Amino acid sequence: MNNEYIQTKYFEIKTTTLDENSKYTITKCLNEWEKYINNVPHKSKMVIHIHFSDEINNICQIDEYYNENTHNVKIYKSNFEEIVNSKLGSLSLKTGTIHVNNIYWNKWMETIDVKTNNNIAYYVLLHYIGLLLGMGPFWVSCGTKKIVKGMYVYNGKNAINAYQKINNNNKLKYIPLYKNKNRLIVEDNVTYPYVENDVICSWDNHTLQDFYVTNITIGMLKDLKYII
Numbered sequence: 001m002n003n004e005y006i007q008t009k010y011f012e013i014k015t016t017t018l019d020e021n022s023k024y025t026i027t028k029c030l031n032e033w034e035k036y037i038n039n040v041p042h043k044s045k046m047v048i049h050i051h052f053s054d055e056i057n058n059i060c061q062i063d064e065y066y067n068e069n070t071h072n073v074k075i076y077k078s079n080f081e082e083i084v085n086s087k088l089g090s091l092s093l094k095t096g097t098i099h100v101n102n103i104y105w106n107k108w109m110e111t112i113d114v115k116t117n118n119n120i121a122y123y124v125l126l127h128y129i130g131l132l133l134g135m136g137p138f139w140v141s142c143g144t145k146k147i148v149k150g151m152y153v154y155n156g157k158n159a160i161n162a163y164q165k166i167n168n169n170n171k172l173k174y175i176p177l178y179k180n181k182n183r184l185i186v187e188d189n190v191t192y193p194y195v196e197n198d199v200i201c202s203w204d205n206h207t208l209q210d211f212y213v214t215n216i217t218i219g220m221l222k223d224l225k226y227i228i
Contacts, residue, residue, distance in 0.1 A: 156223030
């Protein structure tokens with residue numbers, strides 16, 4: 001099967017031959033992230049492999065990362081100790097992989113969000129690319145994704161500033177992740193509202209639509225030292 005390459009300013013996608021609608025959807029996702037990213041720490045393109053198959057689960061993974069302190073590119077799975085001891089913003093994506101099941105992809109491409117006219121594949125890729133950029137994989141290692149009262153929260157400085165402005169409350173110390181409709185974090189008489197429609201911290205695997213790059217997402221990119 002022939003290879004397909006999609007190039008934008010900061011991304012290079014390597015995949016198999018795609019139909020025009022799939023190429024358009026992928027390119028639209030990349031362009032959405034590039035509205036906000038003006039450069040990357042290693043000053044080169046981030047390479048993402050997209051593998052389509054009938055026999056795989058939908059998942060994404062960072063393969064190689066760049067360490068700002070040592071200026072080295074290293075394999076993500078082989079350098080656990082370095083990753084755990086790193087500071088937020090010192091690591092960035094160099095190469096990553098998205099595995100996509102063909103059955104799901106075809107269904108996502110055919111399902112349209114009537115509010116935006118985007119297909120569901122667009123939202124799924126937007127989310128996966130955000131994860132590969134480090135929003136999730138580099139949080140745990142750097143200590144910015146924690147558990148408070150049994151719930152995951154994020155406490156990167158720039159994202160917190162955006163969250164405080166949205167809610168007009170400078171007492172908010174972290175952002176709740178993975179919306180739980182039955183619970184809210186209340187601490188020191190402060191209630192922590194959920195973030196609505198954010199492509200990272202509002203993600204719902206059952207809804208798969210109506211998610212965006214918000215000011216909080218942009219704050220997370222700043223925390224990771226992407227040039228905004």
